[in-house]
Every structure is written in structure tokens, then in C-alpha cells.
Amino acid sequence: MSNNQFIYQMVTDKILEKLRQGVAVWRQSWVNMFPVNWVTQKPYRGVNLFLVEPGEYATLKQIKDAGGRVKPSELKNSSVVVFWKMLKYKNDDPDSGDEGDGQKLVPYLKYYRVYNVGTQCTGIKPKGLQLQKRNQHTPIKAAEQLIKNYKDAPPVYYASGRAYYSPKIDRISMPPIEDFDTPEDYYATKFHELAHSTGHKSRLDRDLQEIAAFGDECYSKEELVAELTAAMMCGIAGIDGSTLDQSAAYLDSWIKQLEDDPRLIVNAAAQAQRAADYMQGITY
Structure with a gap:
């Protein structure tokens, strides 16, 4: 043996x-880590925790503005994060049934394509502030x-x-x-x-x-x-x-x-x- x-x-x-x-x-x-916005270092919340892996993410514009670039082989491998909030709109319809200040809440939803700064980018590095x-x-x-x-x-x-x-x-x-x-x-x-x-x-x-x-x-x-x-x-x-x-x-x-x-x-x-x-x- x-x-x-x-x-x-x-x-x-x-x-x-x-x-x-x-x-x-x-x-x-x-x-243990959570996915965060690279610029703000704020953790993503809600459904985003299921959409992206732990790490620091930025949009293509944020990466370019910071002097970095996405690796050519990773350009097609972006992840999606979702941003949403409730916006107030003036309600001019008297028959709508809304009461109070005449405003109604409407959900606003938008998504962004982002890249992992640590694994998909060059020229910039993760800040690691959440460690x-x-x-x-x-x-x-x-x-x-x-x-x-x-x-x-x-x-x-x-x-x-x-x-x-x-x-x-x-x-x-x-x-x-x-x-x-x-x-x-x-x-x-x-x-x-x-x-x-x-x-x-x-x-x-x-x-x-x-x-x-x-x-x-x-x-x-x-x-x-x-x-x-x-x-x-x-x-x-x-x-x-x-x-x-x-x-x-x-x-x-x-x-x-x-x-x-x-x-x-x-x-x-x-x-x-x-x-x-x-x-x-x-x-x-």
C-alpha cells in the first residue's frame, strides 16, 4: 500500500x-454575505436576493464612470436586479372612491442589468465595506x-x-x-x-x-x-x-x-x- x-x-x-x-x-x-450595490454598498432586498449571488454589483454605466470595464467574455452574462416603490399620483376622478388627499398610490417597477465587480470586471475592485x-x-x-x-x-x-x-x-x-x-x-x-x-x-x-x-x-x-x-x-x-x-x-x-x-x-x-x-x- x-x-x-x-x-x-x-x-x-x-x-x-x-x-x-x-x-x-x-x-x-x-x-455570510449578501449581494450589495457596489456604489452605495447597500444590500439588495426582496426578490433580488434570489436573482443575484452574493457580491458587489454595478451597472455598465456605473462601471464605466468609475474607470472600469466589463470583461468581454462576461458582457452577455449580466444579472438582473429589480427596483420598485410606490409613487403618489393626484387623483382627479371624483368617482374613483379614493378618499383623503385625493392621491392614489401606483407601483413603479424598473429593472437594471448589473455585473459582479469582483468576478466580471477589470479596473475596479469590490469595496468590501459590508464585511x-x-x-x-x-x-x-x-x-x-x-x-x-x-x-x-x-x-x-x-x-x-x-x-x-x-x-x-x-x-x-x-x-x-x-x-x-x-x-x-x-x-x-x-x-x-x-x-x-x-x-x-x-x-x-x-x-x-x-x-x-x-x-x-x-x-x-x-x-x-x-x-x-x-x-x-x-x-x-x-x-x-x-x-x-x-x-x-x-x-x-x-x-x-x-x-x-x-x-x-x-x-x-x-x-x-x-x-x-x-x-x-x-x-x-
Whole structure:
């Protein structure tokens, strides 16, 4: 058994042991963010929370006025935000039934096309005024080297908010390391999203149809593979001790399935080993 295989098995066994013992509730280890207007830094409200991802957004005019530009490849990928308020109009119709000052309220609705300043623009940067905290972390060299070894990894875009992999466009979105409680949490999350990307049809070709488009929790087998892969990569980087509890908590919903079908963990662990090897450039 190679050293990597030993680590893979050790990590899998430890996670199963922690699952059987019972684990704490999984918690998000980075700053929770909302989408905001880049100019005013005011959070969007209402339906806009469902229309755009966390980040800072500006219109094309606002971006140009600030000396920035939208990346040519992103011009067609604008998001829509909606603005509305109730306007007062004088009511001249005596038979309308309106009382009081003779005014009526009419809803005014308008939409704007906006771009994410952090991921879709050049020449300007997010202001980050809504951040609750910014941690100063030192990168972990062993983890950084493992990431560099993943030669055909998809591009990673950094923006405060959610972490997710999009198989449709083969791209990862990650909060920056400063948003995380610890550097170990950052690398565990990044390894998880990188693990998803190994399943792309151009790589190991796993079925990624069940991955939610914007990182919503989706308890498919792919999630099990990705989290096991992340735990294995953390083990190789020497940071498994601080992340195993989180991995076990994340996978807690799987305990019944794992107990009912012992082959599930074996199969998922085998796919996780392939993913971890692929990320390191190890071929068979």
C-alpha cells in the first residue's frame, strides 16, 4: 500500500468512526454575505436576493464612470436586479372612491442589468465595506502545492459569499481566504470544490447532474465523493486533524445510507481516491 493509499484509508476510517460516535452540527466556516450595490454598498432586498449571488454589483454605466470595464467574455452574462416603490399620483376622478388627499398610490417597477465587480470586471475592485471581518491568514505551503499539481483545474473566481462548482461552465467560485475562520477551513472548502471539478466530462467523467447550480446543498453521491476527497487531500497536506470533525458533520446525513449499504462508502471512497490522485497528477 502506497503512502497516499494509507492516508486515504485512514481518513475514511476516521470519518466513519466519527459518524458512528455522533458529531456536532456542521457550520459554515466563512463570512455570510449578501449581494450589495457596489456604489452605495447597500444590500439588495426582496426578490433580488434570489436573482443575484452574493457580491458587489454595478451597472455598465456605473462601471464605466468609475474607470472600469466589463470583461468581454462576461458582457452577455449580466444579472438582473429589480427596483420598485410606490409613487403618489393626484387623483382627479371624483368617482374613483379614493378618499383623503385625493392621491392614489401606483407601483413603479424598473429593472437594471448589473455585473459582479469582483468576478466580471477589470479596473475596479469590490469595496468590501459590508464585511463583518477580514482575517489575516498565512497560506499553507503543502496545500498550495497540491493545488498547483492539479494541472488542468478549472478557473477559480474569488468573491465573498458562497462556494460552489458549476459543471456547466466548468468554473469554481470561492470566498477569499480572508473570509474564513481558519486557513484550514479555506483549504478544506477549496479541495471540496476542486474535487467536484474532477468529475467534469473532460476529466474523470462522473455524473454531475445532481450538483446544484449555485452551491445549494444537494445530498447526492457526488457530495459524498467530494467531501471524502477533500478530507483525503487535507490529510496529505497534513491538516486533516482540524478538518475531520467538519467533514464528518457535513456528511452526518449519510449515516443511515452508509449503514444500510456498506458498499456505498467503499464505492465513494474509491472514486474519491481517483479524484485525489487525479488532482495530484498521479496516473495509473
